[in-house]
Amino acid sequence: MNRRPVNDRARTRTRTRRRWRERGLAFTLLLPSLLVFGVFVFYPFARTFWLGFFETDPFGGRRTFVGLDQYTDTLTSSSFRNSLWVTLKFTLLTVPTGLALGLGLAILAHQKLRGMGFYRTVFSSTVATSVAVASLMFISLLSPSVGLINQAIRWFGGEPIFFLQSPGWALVAISAVTVWQNLGIIFIVTSAGLQSLPDDLYESARLDGASAWSRFVDITVPLLSPTLLFGFVVLTITSFQTFGQVDLLTNGGPLEATNLIVFSIFETAFRDFNPGSAAAQAVVLFFIVLVLTAVQFKILERRVFYGR
Amino acid sequence: MAVETIPASAPRAVPPTVSPERRRRRRRVRSFLNYVALTIAAVVVLTPIYVTIAFSLQTGPQALQFPGSMWPGELDLSVFRRVFEVSGIGRYLFNSALVAALITVGQVLTSITAAYVFAELEFKGRNLLFVAFLATLMVPAEVTIVANYDTIVSFGWLDSYQGLVVPFLATAFGTFLIRQAFMGIPRDLRDAAKLDGYGHMGFLWSVAVPLARPAIAALSVFSFLLAWNQYLWPLLITNDDDFRTVQIGLRTLASSNITEFNLVFAGTVVASIPIFVLLIVFQKQLVRGLTSGAVKG
Structure with a gap:
């Protein structure tokens, strides 16, 4: 009569034991990732906020607690405001241009023609270039002496333009490098988006006599809008993380005209030896990226919801 | 008044006057124009690389004589040998390959x-824990460089392979990518493996991983590319030529x-060849x- 409860208890015991074993296995398998994230993401993240509360004496290197003062000082400093403004301009120069050009290439390559594989490889090719490679390659175009553009200008009898040294041109030049370097990935992503659009829709639009332009505006753009929106947000985030182009080509100059926010953090921390102020700037950067990432997740969520 | 009312779209959809021959010719002209546009675009995209x-x-x-400078005179490849002699680019390439390979293997495993x-x-x-992984995607590496630099200094990892590799041994993006592939494995297969006596580890390595091979391959290539192209972090923590990446x-x-x-341009070409391949x-x-x-x- 009382065999069943015992059996039950034994069964629950094995079940709990199995559950504990599963949990042990789960933590073991997660441990490497958690360790890396703990030491190199979460801890430094918290410490960055903390560092922002301390002011560093530029001579003795002594740190004194100043509370929120440094955050307000940093946010109101003209140099940091300039960095935010320059970064915003950089975003406006690179993101819409890059998306438009990448989409243009994708549409151009979205046809059944012989040899298209070759063109697709060419259009994706800049995905293989690193910041350093892309920047140095652009020196071959932009340099005042050897740069191809200036050689051409001189050949036509004009005065060479100092793209990287003039305050009016430097940010445009940095943006050009960036747009070119991003072209490959934008092409790949928008191409994949185009290929996922239903062909029959275009077929019936063509039968209805819709022109190429109206097919583009009335079918392609609306159906591709989630991909474009996603690309827009991701590119905006990357533009706020830009560093290499500036370090290699302009050093933030001239007159801070290309002092993008990450470059400003880098300079403040490692050339002016002021980690506190750099940390405060990094916190501001974090919040900007946080808002953008939240938007990105919202888009993904909606896509997952409607998709399929 | 209106005698003939033809729907506006009809003549365009079935143009009675256009003979098949003419239509074929029109199509040929169109595809020719497409090739012209594609080729112009390709030339523009490739210009920086070509120059x-x-x-x-x-x-x-010789480099200053436009337009002659646009094509090399004689093919003198000795500059590529010289760039290896003058700079430590051989060592840099080795470092990049080693660091990128270690990061890739590590990221795939974790x-x-x-x-x-x-x-x-x-x-x-x-x-x-899932939310914790998700949260790491919201913290760009640029935000934490100041604090991470301190950590690397306190570990004594400046100018070391550990410093270049260890901070990147985990990736939430990769985890989600592979999880997606694992979740596509049919339930039946899981149950069948269980009946065959597979435990979790057995199932993972002999069933799940082989089935997720496309996703793992995608992650490997992606990780390698990102690791090879890293800039800010290696710049920050290496001063010694022996540990510099390319x-x-x-x-x-x-x-x-x-x-x-x-x-300099020869070095740029050499540095980009591995990734183009x-x-x-x-x-x-x-x-x-x-x-x-x-x-x-």
Whole structure:
């Protein structure tokens, strides 16, 4: 009569034991990732906020607690405001241009023609270039002496333009490098988006006599809008993380005209030896990226919801 | 008044006057124009690459004679030998390859194990850990460089491979990518493996991993590309030429050989060859890796 409860208890015991074993296995398998994230993401993240509360004496290197003062000082400093403004301009120069050009290439390559594989490889090719490679390659175009553009200008009898040294041109030049370097990935992503659009829709639009332009505006753009929106947000985030182009080509100059926010953090921390102020700037950067990432997740969520 | 009312779209849809021959010719003209547009676009995209290669093959004065400078005169490849002699680019390439390979292997392993947990195991606290992984995507590496630099200094890892590799041994993106693949494995297969006596580890390595091979390949190529192209972090934590990666090596090359442009451009060409080869060989995997975030969601 009382065999069943015992059996039950034994069964629950094995079940709990199995559950504990599963949990042990789960933590073991997660441990490497958690360790890396703990030491190199979460801890430094918290410490960055903390560092922002301390002011560093530029001579003795002594740190004194100043509370929120440094955050307000940093946010109101003209140099940091300039960095935010320059970064915003950089975003406006690179993101819409890059998306438009990448989409243009994708549409151009979205046809059944012989040899298209070759063109697709060419259009994706800049995905293989690193910041350093892309920047140095652009020196071959932009340099005042050897740069191809200036050689051409001189050949036509004009005065060479100092793209990287003039305050009016430097940010445009940095943006050009960036747009070119991003072209490959934008092409790949928008191409994949185009290929996922239903062909029959275009077929019936063509039968209805819709022109190429109206097919583009009335079918392609609306159906591709989630991909474009996603690309827009991701590119905006990357533009706020830009560093290499500036370090290699302009050093933030001239007159801070290309002092993008990450470059400003880098300079403040490692050339002016002021980690506190750099940390405060990094916190501001974090919040900007946080808002953008939240938007990105919202888009993904909606896509997952409607998709399929 | 109106005698003939023809729907506006009808004549365009079935044009009675256009003979098949003419239509064929029109199509041929269209595809010719397409090729022209494609070729112009390709030339524009390739210009920086082409000019860099052309300039790397030229010596000083020759490079300044436009438009002759646009094509190299004689093919003198000795500059590529010289760039290896003058700079430590051989060592830089080795460092980059080693660091990128270690990061790739590490990321693939940690992503596989973590992905398995989130796809197959049920336990209390799983959601919290999942959110923790998700949260790492919201903290860009640029935000934490100041604090991470301090950590590396306190570990004594400046100018070391550990410093270049260890901070990147885990990736939430990779974990989610592989988890997606694991979740596509049919339930029946899991149950069948269980009946055959497979435990979790057995199932993971002999069933799940082989089935997730496309996703793993995509992650490998993607990780390698990102690791090879890293810039800010290696710049920050290496001063010693022995540990510099090729990206930072290029920076050194460019700043110390301002007068010898062809040498700098030769270095640029050499540094980009491995990744171009990677792109051509693994284009499919790379595209998969790059689009899995954007298109699939």
